Amino acid sequence: MNFSLEQLLAFVNVYEQLSFSKAAVKLNKHRTTIGQVITNLEDQLAVTLFNRIGRSVEPTEDGHLLYRYAKQAIEQARTFDKVALSLSYGQLESINIAYSNILPQKLLAAIRVQLDKDYPNMRVNFEAKTKSEVKTGMSNGDLHFALVNIHESSAMHSLDATFLGNLEFLPFVKKDSEVTKLSSDKVQAALRNQRQFVLTALVSDGMKDKILLSANHEEIDQLSLIVKLVQEGMGWALLPRSLMSSDYVNAHMQYITMDQMKRGFKFGFALWCPHSKQIATVKKSILMAINSFIEGYLVD
Numbered sequence: 001m002n003f004s005l006e007q008l009l010a011f012v013n014v015y016e017q018l019s020f021s022k023a024a025v026k027l028n029k030h031r032t033t034i035g036q037v038i039t040n041l042e043d044q045l046a047v048t049l050f051n052r053i054g055r056s057v058e059p060t061e062d063g064h065l066l067y068r069y070a071k072q073a074i075e076q077a078r079t080f081d082k083v084a085l086s087l088s089y090g091q092l093e094s095i096n097i098a099y100s101n102i103l104p105q106k107l108l109a110a111i112r113v114q115l116d117k118d119y120p121n122m123r124v125n126f127e128a129k130t131k132s133e134v135k136t137g138m139s140n141g142d143l144h145f146a147l148v149n150i151h152e153s154s155a156m157h158s159l160d161a162t163f164l165g166n167l168e169f170l171p172f173v174k175k176d177s178e179v180t181k182l183s184s185d186k187v188q189a190a191l192r193n194q195r196q197f198v199l200t201a202l203v204s205d206g207m208k209d210k211i212l213l214s215a216n217h218e219e220i221d222q223l224s225l226i227v228k229l230v231q232e233g234m235g236w237a238l239l240p241r242s243l244m245s246s247d248y249v250n251a252h253m254q255y256i257t258m259d260q261m262k263r264g265f266k267f268g269f270a271l272w273c274p275h276s277k278q279i280a281t282v283k284k285s286i287l288m289a290i291n292s293f294i295e296g297y298l299v300d
Contacts, residue, residue, distance in 0.1 A: 003044055005077055008070045010037040011049060015059055015067050075158040079275045092278050094123035097286075098134045098146040101201040101223050102167065102267070104242045107147075107293050114289035119282065130204040138272060144279060145286060146272040149205045159272045160279070162287065165294060166266035168241040169211075170255040174233040180256055187258035188213070195235030197226045202238075211238050211265065227253070238265060 013023035014034065024031040042049050049063040059067065099108060108126060115124050129137065129146065137143035138159060150163070171191060173179050179190045196214035200221045218235070220226050226237050231252040241255070241264060255264075271286065273279050 003041060005074070007037055007041040007044075008074055010034050011041060011063075012067065012070050012074060014038060014050065014057060015063060015070075018056055018058070020057065021055065078158040092122065092144070092282065094125065095144040095282060096125045096127060096137075096142060098127050098129035098137060098143050098148075100131075100147060100149050100205075100269075101128050101221060102149060102199060102240065103147055103269070104240055105224075106242075107290065110293045111286055111289040114285050114292075115282070118285040122282075128201075130201065132204070134272065138274065141274075144273060145283070148270055148272050149201070149207075150268045150270045151205055151207055158275070160275050160283070162271045162283075164269045164271060164290060166268050168264040168266050169238040170241050170264040171236055171258070171261075172227075172230050172239045172243070172253050172255045173236045174230060175251065175253050177233060179236070180254060184257055185259045187256055188260045191236055191258075197229055197235050197237040199223060199226065199237075207267070 009027060010023065010029075013026050014020060017023045017026065020034050020038070021031045024034045027034065038049060045066075047062045047066070048060050049066065050057040050059055097108075097111070112124055112126075115122060127143075129143075131148055134143060134146040134148055138146065147164075150161075171187075179187060179194070182190055192214050194214060194216070196212070196217040198208070198211065198217050198219050200219045202208070202211055203219055220229070223239070226239065227243065229235060230237050230239070239255075271283070271290070273283055
């Protein structure tokens, strides 16, 4: 059975917009044209995709079933287009790497060192970005790579995604503070009544409800500032367990356990990048650095 990319695009957009008119605007087509494309597709498939209800539409059961496959076909076509286009370009002169403020700076430094070995003349720009900013940057071509918190992310997109592992977060407090002297069954109650510092990156990624314990909380953009405030005894925070690799951190703050949380929160991370010949070669270097760093920091 033959059907065109135009038909799939019309179907997916009508499905998502629940309107022929809105889909037509998005595709820069006339409403009548979109309606005819859908009718032709339904005739070819011998399946009713939408129930027409006045000016709106509702997907049928068959429409719901076929939507995912149509979406995947479109993403594959976009990937084909990007890879084919990249074959005509030479080596990249510079790259932009987005990262979450949650990630340890040692990991970012390790990536830069590896890229310097493999591509000594390449300019490498690091930018802290939220997940929504990453998606926009990837879509418009401003970003080449992104280290992303994939909490509740959809796997269906046209990007090349490599799962890296889980970063474990634990409650950290000032070294030898009063809460460290409490029994594990009393720690949670104590933390609820103390100031909690929360990374803005976690809030931006939609994780506030999962990580917030205290009503008295403050959002801070930089991981390094939160670490400093915890060391000063100003409050506590959920921070990456990898911080324990630093002698300076160990001398000034520590993580604590409680009966209600025997193990830390684990957030999955992935490396996102477009599909292209040039990107694929650079990706190997980045993954080499990450894999070298990962042991002892990212727990499967």
